[in-house]
Amino acid sequence: MDSAPSKRQKIDHSEPSSENVLQSTTTAGLSKHRIFVLEAEELLDEAALDYAATFPSADALLGDIKTTIESIEPHEPLPLVEAALRLEKKHRVQVPFPEPRPPKDCNYKAAFAKLTQFNVVGSYVSKTMVRTQKDHAIDMIFVVPAELLQEKDFLDLRYFYKRAYVLAVVAASLKKKYGADADLSFEHLNGNPLCPILSLRPKDKETQDLQNYRIRIIPCSPDGFFPKSKLHLGACLTRKADEKESAPPAKPTPFYNSTLVAEGCSLAYLKTIRQIEKKCASFKDACILGRIWLQQRGFGGAVSHGGFGHFEWALVLALLLKGGGDGRGDAVLSTSLKSTQLFKAVVQFLSVTNFAEKPYVLGKGDLEAPSDSGPVIYDADRQLNIAFKMSPWSAAALHQQAKWTRSLLNDGTVDQFSPTFILKTDFPLYSFDLVARLNHYGSFDQAAEVDSRGKVWQFGSKVYRILKRALQDKELGERARLIHIRTPESSPWPLDERPKKKKSAGVEIGILFNPENMARTVDRGPTAGPNAEEREECARFRGFWGGRAELRRFEGDTIRETVIWNSKSPVELCEEIMRYILNLHLRIGVMDEDMTFYGGAIQDLLPLEPTDSAVFNATKKAFADFEKDIRELEDLPLHVRRLAPICPELRHASVKLPPLGPNKSAPRPLDTVVSFEASGKWPESLAAIQRTKVAFLLMIGSLLEKSKEGKVRTLVGLEDAKCEIQNLAFLDVLYESGPSFRLRIHSDLEETLLERQVKDKTQEQHVRTRATALLATLRRFHTHLPFHSQTISTFVTRFPALSPTIRLLKQWFNGHKLSYHFTDDFVELVALNVFFSPYPWDAPSSANTGFFRALLFLSRWDWRSEPLVLDTSGDMSQVDRAAIETRMEAWRKIDPMMNHTVLFVATSHDTTGLAYTSSEGFVKPSKVVAARMTALAKSACQVVREEGVELEPRRLFVPTLKDYDIILHLNSKAAKGTQKTYPSNGSEGVDGERERHSKFKNLDERTGKELLPLAQHPAEVLLDHLSAAYSGPLVFFRGALEDMTIGAIWNPQVQKKKFRVNLPASYKPGAVASAQESDDDDEERAVDVDLNKEGILAEIARIGGDVIERIEVKGF
Amino acid sequence: MAPCPPTIGGFSVLPVTIPPLPSFPRSVLHYLYVRRNAPKIPAVDDSRRLFLTNVPVDATEVHLRIVFATLVGVGRFESVTFEEDRRESRTDAQPAQAARLSAHSKKRKRENEEAERAAEEAAACLPSTWTRPLRKSGSTAVVMLADEKSVDQVLKAIAKVHKSKKYPSWGDVDKFGAGKAPPPLGSNWLKAHNRLSYPDKDTLQTSIDAFSVLFAKKEQEAAEIAKRMRNEPDEDGFVTVTRGGRNAPASKNEAEEAKRKMIEKDEKKKEELTDFYRFQMREKKKEEQAELLKQFEEDRKKVWAMREKRGKFVPKS
Structure with a gap:
């Protein structure tokens, strides 16, 4: 807009007047936003948990437990090991000491004092649980009395040993009381190996069945007992006994330190959250929305689930409402916002703050963190890193997910609600282009473990660092957008055992490709030059890539360090790089079974x-x-x-x-x-x-x-x-x-x-x-298809994964014998749709993810009431979309049985919605076939969900022949023969197979003649004729043109008819009816006739002649 | 197999045995339903005709000839017209003008002229791409027999067949006689179709030329009729408006174009006056607000409808 005075604009009508502006505000996304709010409200209603039904008699039980614990007799200090032994002998309870266990000769004392401070915390009190949670638990904390602790206990796990001992004593007493009425076990709090807790699952009084909820009894330290100044992220608090004072300063132990701080903050956070709940009415709802959002993305508080769960969400939100960010201390969010607004705000926050790379401070304060402390969201008031359980990869994944959701919430043209809250997104096959499993931890240095996160985590982080360098090097060009590592979950163990040493369950690695760079076969490293800087760079490059790095000369006479890869396709390339680099640095992959790659099998199909x-x-x-x-x-x-x-x-x-x-x-x-x-x-x-x-x-x-x-x-x-x-x-x-x-x-x-x-x-x-x-x-051939071809060609270059996705999807349609009923363009548009509205992910970067997501779309598409709209030219307005929907509604009203319009697919070029789903005046596919497509896609998605990465992709493509009433087996030789025809010479060649075909090439009349092209593929001709002749009684199914089996089902509606002229198929006089009717003189009365199935099959056999080898009929 | 009634709804039932084939090795019965031909518009030879329904998809004249020969002996069967053949009409091939005017024309053509025209039209037809057509399942046909007596005989023979259980056989190759068998189906049929789809270029050119000659002729005739009918009132005293008069109506295309232009002009005029007065703006704002409210209600309804379809709001696991 120019700076013309506003007065002139009013006169000038060609200017974008107020009308246009208003229109854009009323239409762009507003409607979708409104629906989103309404839907979120419905979701909150739907997800609300019935506390009385889920936790029967929980309050009484909690009180009971409290009195039991309170009545435990205190005892005088004993040497720790001796006390543990006594407990084991007397009560058969193993003290759940964290690793490394206290040495035999340690001289700490363990005592027990009366426990006085109890509290029920967490989402049970806030009432922010939802129905779909995996399990419901009530968190009950008790504070380890201060008189049992010493100030120095923060060092060397001493606090944790004492905590474990107190917990064991509590466990022993509860075991005595509830041994029969409940299931007691130890587990790690959020998978944190430092913090064992007691879990109690009560049994139903009458049926003795275990209840669906459990009570987690969690010890914690008195607030502010340990000096926080000593627990900062850079401190090293676990020293090995054999370490000398003169040794170089040990590595910091941020995880250990943060765990200690967190131990003392439980009550403080309980208070904070209660306060906010009072101040901000929609806080709870926003927390529930957040919980669902995280849950659908596989995030949780446990270390193995990324360390960012509902509690962390609530804390971040509470602190944003209260203190504000970036160390300035002003409140960022207003307490008067609605729940959906709060939800969006947190998503926005997570999507813009990259706290994995740069620590983020909430509240007023400052933070000095060592550079490699991992993701940091620092609560300045309580001096705790809220994200201490997170790993660099989970922070990256959370950041990515938040970005995707944000772009979804900004896109006013699509359904925002389902991808945000309904769809489950953490299936590796949908999310990652390549999934690998490491079954072997490689050479692992036990002594290197200082930060108590556990061996597996340590290993995972090493793998992550190497892969990040190999695949996400900015200078080489990022090959992967995301590297995700999944470590196995920790599981509970019985009271009288030690925590199970995990069998090597393996680490799962998911890679999300950057499609532009993953196909690169030559990695160009730093230029080799004489100066020291360059030399150093080259040495680093060589150091990382090892023997594969070599010098090469490139155009412009530059000589560079280079790595050349042999594989061709992105998936294979990624596999090659991973195998090589992990073997080089971690010695994994020497044995074949050390490393398993998934997703490549689809290539065989x-x-x-x-x-x-x-x-x-x-x-x-x-x-x-x-x-x-x-x-x-x-x-x-x-x-x-x-x-x-x-x-x-x-x-x-x-x-x-x-x-x-x-x-x-x-x-x-x-x-x-x-x-x-x-x-x-x-x-x-x-x-x-x-x-x-x-x-x-x-x-x-x-x-x-x-x-x-x-x-x-x-x-x-x-x-x-x-x-x-x-x-x-x-x-x-x-x-x-x-x-x-x-x-x-x-x-x-x-x-x-x-x-x-x-x-x-x-x-x-x-x-x-x-x-x-x-x-x-005519329009299809001369308007829509040319436009469509152009569109697909354009997007194939824009999305490298589109072409293989389309082809895989078509193969799937072929496999299930659906292709005959669908136009090519329809299938292509379905694939394209996965790229256009990819939410909750972003556009697929490989054929695998594209294909699986296309199936997911097909399984979820409610085509009875929703059109599929693709904005292929990028200029479709909200008004256009509304018009398309109205048109579809109108069609459904005119044709409620869906005889003439079934699937409704509109693009910018065709807003009638029918161009891609009809051909030659027939609807393609019919309702029956469309329903079959949905059913097949649903069961395919079911298999994908159930099998996970172990899925054998071939299974998805194998048709179930038992669904068909009739199967026509074609004779492949005769069918192939039909494809070869030669021009006839003159008039006699009408049925020219009587021409002389000699065994000898030189005598054969056909030699030297050129093959005629196929006017139409013979398989197509045959099936078209069969379909036309039996459009009433039979529906045929065929995949690719080369498919040698044709399935067919009888139409149940034409099995029996009243006799009349022009019946839809061949009928025979009804057997029962005829007996009665022959007595009746009334000839005019309508008489029943039955479908002459055998007659029809015999006709098909005659039409097919030698091309049909065998007709298989179900039930004979 | 259950006994089959000799008649059904006014039709005689004629079972035909179908010999087994290697791909479907079972001998089955097909049922033809036969009655005297009695069309709504009676024709001269109706008494010699039989009306058949439920004709097999692969029926040809030869097939039916044999069936009738087995029933009443050779020589009674004259010809057959299938459902598809009867429907065909060639009115499409006329110039638009001619089609419109032929309704008005009362001139009777002489017979030889008609025959000539038929020959011309046949020449203008494109060659068929099929050696043998397929019928739609359950379709009809009309059989012309030698004389009226044959019709009675056939119907009697059909009644007899039910007693003797000696049903005629379908596609009995032996009875076709040399060179009379219909072209085979199956792969040969498919191959022949592909071959016939690519006719000789000269044949094609000849046919196209014949068509253009015919078309030009028809156009000319139409022009003549039009000329004749100009200024010639019909019996009710009306004069038919035809093209080419003094104040000839413009061609349809031009008329449409003119109309479009007029509408455009009107719209432009209207547009200039919107948002001109204050009250217009005010009203517009009101409308927009009402629209917003309406949309909100609609959205709510939509969400309600979704809730009806249970499960929409439950996060997937």
Whole structure:
């Protein structure tokens, strides 16, 4: 906008007036936002937990436990080890000491004093639990009395030993009391190996079944007992006994220190949260929303779940409401905000603060943290790093998830609610392009463990550091957007045992590709130069990459350190790099079973080579040549306006690669359409236009043959036309060098005339219906498909993973014999949709994730009431979308049984919603088939969910033949034979198989003759005819054209009919009815007839002849 | 197999045995339903015709000829017209003008002229791409027999067949006689279709030329009729408006274009006056608010509807 005075704008109407501005505010996303709020309210209602039902008699039990614990007799100090032994002997309770266990000769004393401070904390008091939680627990804390502790106990796990002892004493007394009525066990608080707690799962009084909830009894330290100044993140508080004072300063132990601080903060946080709950009415709801959001993304308070759970969410939110961020201390959020607003605010906070890289301070204060302390969200008031349980990878993942959700919440065009709260996103197959499992911890230095997080975690962090350097190096170009590591969960153990040493359950690694860089085969490192800096860089590079690093000369005479990889596809490349680098640094992967990679198996189903796109490009190049040849024809009466491809092969979307170069089988020309400049010469009659087109094709053919003599062969083929006014012919152009194209002509006048017929109310109904179907076909061929081809071609280059995703998805449709009922373009749009609205993730970066998410979309798409809208040109307004929805509603009202409109798919080019799901006047697919697609996708997703990474992808592609009533087994030899036809010589060749075929090549008449192209694939012709003949009684299912089994099911609605003329199929007189009817003299009465199934099958056998080998019928 | 009634709803039932095939090795019965032809618009030869329904999909004239030969002996069967053949009409191939005017034209054509025209039209047809068509399952056909007596005989023979259980056989190759067998189905049929889809270029060109000649002729005829009918009142005293008069109506295209332009002009005029007065702005604002409220209600309804479909609001596990 220019700086024109506002007065002038009012007069000038061409300016974007107030109207436009208002429109944009009322429409853009507002409606979606409103719905989001309403839906969130519903969710809160739905998720609310019935506390009385979930925790029957919990309050009484809690009181009971409290009195039990209070009544424990104190005892005088004893040496720790001796006290532990006594406890074990007397009560059969093992003290759950953390590792390393106290040495035998330690001289700490353990005592017990009366416990006085109890509290129930956590979401039970706040009432912020939800129904879908994995398990429900009441947290009860007691404070370890100060008189049992010494100030120096913060050193060397001493506090934790004493804490464990106190807990064991409590456990012993509770065991005595509840041994029979409850299940008691130890577990680690949030998987923190320093903090064992007691978990008590009560039994139902009557049935003796275990209840669905448990009570967690958690010891904690008195608030402020330990000097916080000594517990800062940089301090090292665990020293080895053998360490000398003179040794270099030990590594800091941030995790240990933070655990100690957290031990003392339980009550303080309880207070803080209670205060905020009072001040801010929607705080609880926002916490519930946060809990659900985290839960759906697999985050939780436990170390193995990322260390950011509901409690951390509540704390961050509370501190944002109270203190504010960035060390300034002003409140960031207002307490009067609504729950959804608070939720969005926290998501926003998590998406913009990258606290994994740079510590973030909440409240007024300052923080000096060592650089490698991991993710830090520092609560300045209590001097605690809230994120201390988080790992660098979980912080990165949380950051990424928050970013995705934020972009989702900013996108006003899609359903914001389901991806945010309903969809479960932490299935590795949906989230990661490559999943690997390390079964072996490699060479591991026990002594290196200082920070008490446990061996597995330590190992994971090492793997992470190496992979991050290898795959996320900014200078080389990031190969991966996200590296995720999942460590096994810690599990509870019985009171009389020691915590189980984990069997090597393995570490799971998930990699999310950066599709632009993952396919890179040459890594260019630093330039090798003479100066010291460069030399150092090179040494570092060599140090990391080891023997694979070599010097290479590149263009511009630069010499660089380089790593060359041998694999081709992104998945294989990633695997190669991981195997190499982990082996190099950690000695993992020496044995094959050390490392398992998942996700590669899908490659076997459909070999997706990186060279595929070169083949597609070559085909496109051939098309460009063809276009040039056509445009260069001189004697054409009209100028070519546009020559456009309309087949999947020319948009990187066919399952099979288009053949390159000369090949032996019959050519299958690629479909293209041509339109000419507007002309008044077309005759004003549809039939005449069609004949003119044939003449035109003949002319183009002969001109082409003349101009490219010897290099090209042209043939005019006839369509299998039903009437005179539809397209009658096409021109096949066969190049000697291999490629072949099929040309159809578009005439503007034809469209106008048909439109006129459709609108003309004086015409007979059947004429108008026919015109409508013809017009739809015409528009499909000459408007929608060219646009669609262009769109897909554009997005294939924008999203490298789109082409393989489409092809995999088509393969799936083929596998389940659905392809016959779906148009190619529909499947392509479904795949594209996964890239357009990828929420809750972002656009897939490999075929695997793209495919799985496309299946997920199909399984969830409620096509009965929702249209699929793709904004392919990027300028679809809210009004357009609303119009599409209205149109769909209107269709559903007109056609509630969905006989004529089923799937509703609209794009920027076609807002009618039917162009991609109908063909030749028929709806594709019908309701039955669409329902089958959804059912199949649902069960596929179920399998994906259940099997996880262990999934054998082949399972998803295997059809279940038992669903079909009839299976036609084709004879593959005869079917292949039908694809080879030769031009007949003269008139006698009508049924020319009587031509002489000799065994000897030189006597065979066919030698030297060229194969005819396929006007239509014979398999298609056969099935089309069967479908047309039996459109009433049978629905046929077939996958790819090469599919040798065709399934079919009987239509249950036409099994029995009243006799009349023009029945929908072949019927036989009903057996029972006939007996009665013969007595009846009344001949006019309607008589029942049954479907003559055997008769129909015999007919099919006759039609198929030698092509059908066997007809398998269910039930015979 | 249950006994089959000799008649059903006015039709005689004619069971036909279908010989087994290797891919479906069972011998089954197909049922043809036959009655005298009695169309709504009676024709001269109706008494010689039989109406058949539930014709097998692969039926050809030869097939039916054999069936009738087994029933009443050779020589009674004359011809058959299938459902698809009867429906075909060629009115599409006329120029638009001719189609419109032919309704008004009362001139009777002489017979030889008609025959000539039929031959021309046949020449203008594109060659068929099928050696043998398939019928739709359950379709009908009309059989012409030699004389009226044959019709009675056939119906009698059908009644007899029920007693003797000697049903005629379908597609009995032996009876076809040399060279008379219909072209085979199966792979040969598919291959022949592909071959026929690519006719000889010269044949194609000839047919197209024939069509253009015919089309031009028709156009000319139409023009003549139009000329004749101009200024010639019909029996009710009306004069048909035809193209080419002194004040000839513009072509449809031009008329449409003009109309579009007029509408555009009107719209532009209207647009200039919106947001001109204050009250317009005020009203607009009110409308917008009402719209917002309405949308809110709609959204709420939507959410309610979603809740009806239980499970929408439960986070997946």
